[in-house]
Amino acid sequence: MLTRAIAVSNGKGGVGKTSIAANVAAVAAVSGWQVLVIDLDPQGNLGSDLGYKQLGLSDEGEALAQAIQFERQLVPPAIGVRPNLDAVPAGRATLDLAAVLQQRQINGVSSAAALAAALASIEEDYDLVVFDCPPGDNVLGDLGLAASRGLVVPVRFDSGSLDGLELMAARFSRVKAGGLNPHLELLGIVLFDFPLRATALRSQVEDELRRDFAGGVRVFTTAIRHSQRAAFDMRREGITAAEYELLAETDRSNRLDLLKTNRAALKEAGPALSQAAAGIADDYVALANELLGAFAELPDLDEVTT
């Protein structure tokens, strides 16, 4: 277990794990923390969100797979994807790694501690490590949960989104009580793609969460608001919410200029960038503050177990 590591996890896909991992890591890096983000999902979406995939800088999970399989120290393959931000990509090799680990598990060999062990020599280089966990309840997710001190669970607001939480709650208890990682602490639930100012809805969700998580659970005050357009553009362009906000501002002032000077060019300029970006960027800053605040409040561990 790494005392400075947080896992963003939920058995369900499409609930905001990757968007939150990328943007919270980016906010922390901008504020001066040394941050390492590690993608544990073979889909490799983290690389799209941070743009290193589009730049051809993803090793498809090769370094991570090698380090874990052969018990070597991990050297992050994507250094400086932003100032203060390094990344460990996932991809095809992560899928192969999962198969190897599954086979080991069938043979009664657990690899749960392998990730923290592979990071031992660089742990001290970072103030924060963020794991973007894959969906499902599987060996790759277990690697992240076993290596983390904090757990963040995003919930998307759609009809089926709360269904998976009972499973997530059960998994968390199992990880903690079953010996995989007794030091894992649930930092809180993030409401993702949630309607703004939906107070009644929030308390309804909180009631359901209290039922699922027996020991109670914090729901972060900051919800990430809905914007399909901004989300689509951000992932395609490989930029964070804060970066998109800057682009959207420039786009807007360019369009205002064109409106005055060259209306024909304005028509050809295509759809405007989403002005919701500013709101989403603010949401991620507020969420990062809450989340890292909760993380800092965790009691110190007298001894660090790996």
Ligand SMILES: Nc1ncnc2c1ncn2[C@@H]1O[C@H](COP(=O)(O)OP(=O)(O)O)[C@@H](O)[C@H]1O
């Ligand atoms: N604020 C938002 N509003 C609506 N959709 C969003 C928002 N942020 C991200 N998305 C989209 O939601 C989908 C799932 O998000 P993602 O972070 O990939 O979830 P997960 O990692 O849990 O699978 C992606 O297609 C992403 O582009």
Ligand SMILES: [Mg+2]
């Ligand atoms: Mg994801």
